[in-house]
Structures are given as structure tokens and as C-alpha cells.
Amino acid sequence: MTVVPTTSGNTDTRQGIIDAAQRIMAHKGYAAVGINEVLAEAKVPKGSFYHYFSSKDAFGEAVMKSYFHEYLADMDRLLKPGGRSAAERLMAYWRQWHDTQSLDDCNGRCLAVKLGAEVADLSESMRLVLKEGTTAIVDRVEQVIDQGLRDGSLTIAWEARATAQxxxxxxxxxxVLAKIHRSSAPMDTTMTATRRLLGQ
Known part of the structure; x- marks a missing residue:
């Protein structure tokens, strides 16, 4: 099936479908979500899905690309220098992760966690989007670690890339463990380990 040419209205509707899918998939995963459920949530007529996406795989790929675009933009805002040391900025990122990823309702902010293992085996195109997105996250963490080594606010035992990874x-x-145990304890332990790894 063909996808209609992009116009402002089409773009808004397409993004509305993607946003609805992110919210639903954050709770149910990818395979369990039906297209009609997403369209109903987005308030888009049934049967119009293929006007915006050529297949469910293309749809899933678009959802993940949108997720990482928003996530990385938010990460860039949080890690922007703005008079703070690299250590302060990086620890603020981990605190935000702790606060948003450990909630039952993460409002679509935890798709890499929720969908990572599932879609990596279902769709090669989605796996590649996940790989690119997660690599971009590690790239940013590495950059801030390098900045922290230069400004003296961080001390590490390994090289910056290995530490970021x-x-x-x-x-x-x-x-993942926080979801399994329904507890923030794994996140709390990881925060303590993070402080030690970064000399905080």
C-alpha cells in the first residue's frame, strides 16, 4: 500500500498516532498492541492506518525513531553546561532516569526498556533503530564524562567510553529488574554504584 504525501495535517495526524502508540506500548509492549487500539486512542478513523504507514514494522520503526528523537533532545537539554559541572549534569540525568523509569506510569518514556528485548527479535529495522538510539545515549554520557575529567568533577577507573557503556x-x-520486582531497589542500588564509578 502507498503512503499519502506528507502535508501539515497528515504530519499532525501521523504524529498523533505515534504519540498514542508510545503511551500504549509503554504499558503493553509491541506485539500485544493492535493497530485499531492505537487508532482509537489517537481518535483516527479505522482503516486509515495505511495512509500513514506502509506496514506495522514501518509503524514500529517510526514510533521508536520518534521516541529516541524526543529522548535525546530532552537529554541534550538536561546535559547542557549552563554553569554546572559535568558531574552535576550527569548525576541530574541519572536522577531523572531513576524518577521516570521506576514509575508504573512512565508516560511513554521507557520504550527502550519496555521494547528492547521484544522487538530486537521481531524486527531487524526496529532493532537497528534501537541500536542507533542507545548508542547515541552512550555517546552523550561519554562526552559528559570527558568533560568531567577535564573540569575535575569526575574521577573514573576506566576509559570514558567503557565507563559510559x-x-x-x-x-x-x-x-528491567525494577519492573520485575515492582520495587525501586534495583535503581537505588544502581544509583549508589554510579556514584562510586564516577567518584561522587
């Missing part, structure tokens, strides 16, 4: 891996794992 370990931190991201820890937080991603802690987010």
Missing part, C-alpha cells in the same frame, strides 16, 4: 548497561538492567 557500563553505566548505561547497569541502568537499563536496573530498569
Amino acid at each position: 557500563v553505566l548505561y548497561d547497569m541502568w537499563l538492567g536496573a530498569s
Whole structure:
């Protein structure tokens, strides 16, 4: 099926569908979400899905791209220098992660956590979007660690890239465990480990 040419109205409707999908998928995952459910949430007529997306895979890819676009923009705002040390900015990022990812209702902010393992096995195109997005997150953490080494606010035992990757891996794992245990304890432990790894 063909996708209609993009106009302002089409773009708004398409984004509305994506936003609705993010909210629903944050709770139910990817495979369990039906297209009609998303369209109903977005208040878009049934049967119009293929006007905006060529397939469910293309739809899933668009949802993940939109998620990472918003996530990285928010991360850039939070990590912007603005007179704060690199340590202050980086710890603010982890505190935000703790506060948003450990909630039952993460308002679509936890799709990498919720969908990571599921879609990596379902869709190669979505896996690649996840890979690109998570790599971009680690890139930003690495940059702030480098800045912290220069301004003296951070001390690490490994190289900056390895430290950034370990931190991201820890937080991603802690987010999954927090959901399994219905407890913020894994996030609390990871916050303590993060402070130690960064010399805070």
C-alpha cells in the first residue's frame, strides 16, 4: 500500500498516532498492541492506518525513531553546561532516569526498556533503530564524562567510553529488574554504584 504525501495535517495526524502508540506500548509492549487500539486512542478513523504507514514494522520503526528523537533532545537539554559541572549534569540525568523509569506510569518514556528485548527479535529495522538510539545515549554520557575529567568533577577507573557503556548497561538492567520486582531497589542500588564509578 502507498503512503499519502506528507502535508501539515497528515504530519499532525501521523504524529498523533505515534504519540498514542508510545503511551500504549509503554504499558503493553509491541506485539500485544493492535493497530485499531492505537487508532482509537489517537481518535483516527479505522482503516486509515495505511495512509500513514506502509506496514506495522514501518509503524514500529517510526514510533521508536520518534521516541529516541524526543529522548535525546530532552537529554541534550538536561546535559547542557549552563554553569554546572559535568558531574552535576550527569548525576541530574541519572536522577531523572531513576524518577521516570521506576514509575508504573512512565508516560511513554521507557520504550527502550519496555521494547528492547521484544522487538530486537521481531524486527531487524526496529532493532537497528534501537541500536542507533542507545548508542547515541552512550555517546552523550561519554562526552559528559570527558568533560568531567577535564573540569575535575569526575574521577573514573576506566576509559570514558567503557565507563559510559557500563553505566548505561547497569541502568537499563536496573530498569528491567525494577519492573520485575515492582520495587525501586534495583535503581537505588544502581544509583549508589554510579556514584562510586564516577567518584561522587
